[in-house]
Amino acid sequence: MTSTTPAGQDPLRSLLRSSHHLPADRLGTVVSRHATLLGARAAVVYLADYEQSSLVPVPGEDVPPRTPLTVDGSVGGLAFRRVEVTRSPGHDAAVRLWVPLLDGAERVGVLELLFDAEPLAEQDDERRAFAALVAELCVTRSAYSDVFARLRRTRPMSLAAEIQWDLVPPLTFGTERVVISAALEPSYGIGGDTFDYAVNGPVADLMVLDAMGHGLPAALLATVAVGAYRSARRHERSLPATSEAMNTAIAGQFPGSQFATALLTRLDLLSGRLSWVNAGHGAPLVVRDGVLLPAHPCRPALPLGLQQGPAHECEVQLRPGDRVLLHTDGITEARSPAGEFFGEERLADFVVRAETAGDPPPETLRRLMRSVMDHQAGRLQDDATIVLVEWRTGHEDQLTL
Template sequence: MGAAYLVIYVADYEQAALLPLPGAGVPGRQALSMEGTLGGLAYRRVDTVRAARAEPLAPLWIPVLDGVERLGVAEVGFTAPPSEELLADISALLALTAELIVVNGAYSDFFARVRRRKLLSLAAEIQWDLLPPLAYGADRIVITGGLEPAYDIGGDTFDYAVNGDVADLMVLDAVGHGLPAAVLASVAVGAYRHARRNLLDLPDMCHEINEALAQQFGNSQFATGVLARLDLETGRLRWINAGHPPPLILRGSSLVRPPACSPARPLGLQETKAVCCDLRLEPGDRLLLYTDGITEARSPDGQYFGEARLIDFVTTAATHGDPAPETVRRLMRRVLAHQADRLQDDASLVMLEWRAGTEAQLLA
């Protein structure tokens, strides 16, 4: 293809740095920050970035995507400016490369080792292996999630699945910290997937999770969470709040409060089957499911991050045209910075956009 060299970088678990993949004949490179570098700019914008200098071998920086999930970027050096046709071929090659990374990562530790800038705790190792892709996009929906502290996450997790015209989501906060919380979350996610794949409705799914936790851990351990189901055709949203912060719905720059709906007890402590809450989304709405580690992140001077900051950040990002995956990445960095990079509690968030009109931008 006329390229003099090519280097693949993968994002670390925090999505704060890009780490080069080594290989025979690959030029030696250092890690790149997401901020203040051309590689980071290509990752953040999900767009090809050209180096400003005109000398030979000035590189192009091209995102490496698996679907809409950003795996990293490629640095490609050419001896002459590439044509648009050649750029399209390079992008196709990188799409295949992304598939190889994902497929090989399922049975090799190579990419998982490269991605870590520091040791993961055992609890974090378990949680990352439980997660679905951090970003998913189709013609009517975009789902994006984030977790912090990425290298030491314990009891927070999320899961989702899109089957035909139905999207299912869950955000979970297991009581405690570290390995015990990760084990509790693992059982909850396993029970959730088991019930979901058996085509159970939301109250029955919630009941299955509750019973699994109660039988395995007794009444001393539990998890709060939100289970939600969205009909992609009609926008009908049903959810169950199990002792958790309620969902937030953003419509343009406004917050839409869900109708009054009593929460159920936490998962593992329920004595009766939970009742669903119900409303209808409008095209363009963004649904936020989050754990209290987001809003209760406290700055060194004692200020909570709070719901208002969360809403303001997401609506401002939408006004500026930031895609959902970059919005969530930046939000998690902002929450960390608010607490001086030392979270006292796990923090996780899932954002769902329904018929927002920006899906084609991600899918291009």
């Protein structure tokens, strides 16, 4: 116990008071010191790297030395994958508690708490609340510091990828009505693929986009497209009008027949009505009761930047529990060394099997991206982006996030 964390203080209030002027490079130290108020000997914050393949420790004074953990081969990784508190034995009869760091439904990392004896189970809620505040501090400090961005990368990142990671919203979002989760690869070299979403009251707007080309030129085109999309969305325009605004922006800024394909969707969270505009892109895939539904006969428009008239709007009625997949061609057209496509059926089957296994949506997509990479023998041939949307009635168990 240090002088900055006197006995008898409430851990949450104490950490919150200390956080008001807390710089990012002091977070590991302050969290470890305040964890003593939970009865822990020490604590270590781990953040997920950009590929979500490893958990990187945040160093600091009074923080025990640690090395990175693998998400797929460690107890801390198990807590991250399952989004649940996990126990493991430590040295000298000590006990380690691994608590997921969640910003809403977004998995930030895990918190390792080290105890001299078995901690009381009835205090798990307090420890989860403490971890939630730690996750919030990690996210807010990332907005004005490079400390965590540097820590989370395991190799150099391309300029195009820097732009794209700053452009996309959180990979996971969830409410009682909808769960949205996304993944994109290659994490350190993504170029023209991107996604965006916003949930405003009873409406969820979502988009996936594949900009022509590779590297920085594709990233710049995607940036303009996303800016036009957000502007139209915030002006509450219809999907065809939003497509028109994006088309105008791209055509005006990128002459010479440059374009982007995109899928713009809108989900009524109360009724389950899904509408979309297909701008030269793949159609949304709907998985219902473990079966991929037949493709909807929707007339696609030309890609953005090449359209000459209004886009056609399509719609379908979802049922509670339906999962909708929005993806770029880097997923389904991924080729094995023998030339076999990954394909829509394999994609849907993977999602169904993951759901049967109890994997939450973000873990489903994390594992899906590993499967797509394995299908190509580790050599990604094109950017790959996917968004999974699950419509709910509001009565489901929120622990499945």
